[in-house]
Amino acid sequence: MTRSYRRVSMLFGRFCSIVLVTFGFAQAALAQALDMREGVTEVSQRVQSLHHLSLGVCIVVGIVVFGAMFYTMYSHRRSRHPTPAKFHESTPVEIIWTIIPTLILVGMAIPATITLIDIEDNSDPDLTVLVTASQWKWHYQYVEADIGFFSNLSTPQDAINNLVDKDENYILEVDNPLVIPTNQKVRFLMTSGDVIHSWWVPDFAVKQDAIPGFINEAWTRVDVPGIYRGQCTELCGMNHAYMPVVVEVLPEEEFLTWIEDQRVAAALAGEQAIADRSRTWTMEELMPIGEEVYIAQCATCHLPDGVGQGIRYPALAGSEIVNGPVEAHIERVLNGVVDTEMQAWAPQLSDRDIAAVITYERNSFGNDTGDIVQPLAVFESR
Numbered sequence: 332m333t334r335s336y337r338r339v340s341m342l343f344g345r346f347c348s349i350v351l352v353t354f355g356f357a358q359a360a361l362a363q364a365l366d367m368r369e370g371v372t373e374v375s376q377r378v379q380s381l382h383h384l385s386l387g388v389c390i391v392v393g394i395v396v397f398g399a400m401f402y403t404m405y406s407h408r409r410s411r412h413p414t415p416a417k418f419h420e421s422t423p424v425e426i427i428w429t430i431i432p433t434l435i436l437v438g439m440a441i442p443a444t445i446t447l448i449d450i451e452d453n454s455d456p457d458l459t460v461l462v463t464a465s466q467w468k469w470h471y472q473y474v475e476a477d478i479g480f481f482s483n484l485s486t487p488q489d490a491i492n493n494l495v496d497k498d499e500n501y502i503l504e505v506d507n508p509l510v511i512p513t514n515q516k517v518r519f520l521m522t523s524g525d526v527i528h529s530w531w532v533p534d535f536a537v538k539q540d541a542i543p544g545f546i547n548e549a550w551t552r553v554d555v556p557g558i559y560r561g562q563c564t565e566l567c568g569m570n571h572a573y574m575p576v577v578v579e580v581l582p583e584e585e586f587l588t589w590i591e592d593q594r595v596a597a598a599l600a601g602e603q604a605i606a607d608r609s610r611t612w613t614m615e616e617l618m619p620i621g622e623e624v625y626i627a628q629c630a631t632c633h634l635p636d637g638v639g640q641g642i643r644y645p646a647l648a649g650s651e652i653v654n655g656p657v658e659a660h661i662e663r664v665l666n667g668v669v670d671t672e673m674q675a676w677a678p679q680l681s682d683r684d685i686a687a688v689i690t691y692e693r694n695s696f697g698n699d700t701g702d703i704v705q706p707l708a709v710f711e712s713r
C-alpha cells in the first residue's frame with residue numbers, strides 16, 4: 332500500500348515537473364504569439380499592462396464563479412439532497428455581490444482612466460506632423476520644418492499578383508517612411524482628403540481616425556530607434572489593404588540631418604523643375620518616365636493596359652479625354668474629378684512627371700495621338 336502510494340506520488344511529481352517545464356517554455360512562446368504586444372512607448376506598455384490587469388481579473392472572476400457553480404451542482408445534486416432548501420433572499424449576500432463587483436470595476440477604471448487622460452493629452456509637442464490620408468496613400472507634412480511628402484506602397488505589383496515571392500514586409504513597405512526623432516513628443520494632426528481612413532501603429536499604441544473635414548489629434552514619444560510598421564485600419568475602398576504606415580525613428584541628431592537633407596532635396600527639386608520646363612522634351616525621353624509614373628500611380632485603378640475596370644474606373648484606351656484636346660486632358664489630371672477617386676495630381680507629381688504620364692497615355696493602349704506634352708505646358712496650366 333505505502334509502496335504503491337510512493338510510486339504514484341513520484342510519478343505524479345514527475346508529471347507535474349514536466350508539465351511545469353513545458354508550460355514555462357510554452358508561456359514564453361504563447362506570450363509572443365497571443366499576447367497584446369508591448370510596443371516601444373510608455374503609453375503602449377501601460378496599455379499592455381491594463382490588458383493584463385483586466386485579463387487577470389476576468390480569469391479570477393471566471394474561476395470563482397464557475398467553481399461555485401460546479402461545486403453547487405455537484406454537492407447539491409438530487410441524489411444527495413432530495414429535499415431542497417426553501418430560503419429566499421439574503422440581504423448580506425446581496426450586499427456582498429454588489430460591493431465586490433463595484434470595487435473590482437472601480438479598481439480597473441482608475442488606472443484605465445489615468446492612461447486615457449494621458450493618451451488624450453496632446454499639449455506641448457516638440458514636433459507636429461499633419462497626416463493627410465487619401466485613397467490609398469499617406470501624406471506627411473512637418474508643420475514646423477515646412478516639408479512634406481507622400482508615402483506610397485512600394486511592394487512590387489508582381490508580388491501582389493503572386494508572380495514573384497512575397498517577402499517578410501509584404502504590403503507593409505513604403506517608398507518614403509515617416510521619420511521622427513527619439514525622445515521627443517510628436518503630435519499628429521490627422522485628416523483625410525476623401526473618405527475615412529485610420530492611422531495605426533501598434534508599437535506606439537496610436538490609432539486615430541482620419542476624417543475629411545475634421546482634424547483629430549494623437550501623439551507619441553518613442554525611445555527606441557527603429558522601423559515600425561502599421562496599416563490603415565478603416566475600410567476605405569478597393570486598396571484599403573495597400574496603404575501601409577511605416578515610421579522610421581532616428582536618434583535626435585540623425586533626425587536633424589535628415590530634415591536638413593529634405594530641405595536641400597526640396598530646393599534641388601525646385602531648381603530641377605525650372606530646368607525641366609525651360610527646354611523641349613522628346614517623345615523618347617518622356618515615354619519611359621510616363622510609363623513608370625503610370626504603373627506606380629495610375630495602374631491600380633485604370634489597370635496597366637489602360638482598359639479600366641467597368642463603370643467605376645474608365646478605360647483610358649480610346650477615352651475621349653485622352654484622345655481629345657491636350658488642355659482638357661492636362662486639366663483632368665492636374666485637378667482630378669471632385670468626389671470621385673480620380674484625385675488631383677497637381678500637388679503630388681512634378682510638371683515633368685505629369686507631362687510624361689499624359690504623353691504616355693496619349694500614345695499607349697492603342698491611343699495614337701502623336702502628342703508630346705511639355706513640362707512647360709503643365710506648369711502653365713497649374
Ligand SMILES: [Cu+2]
Pocket residue numbers: 464467527528529563564565566567571574
Ligand atoms: Cu485607408
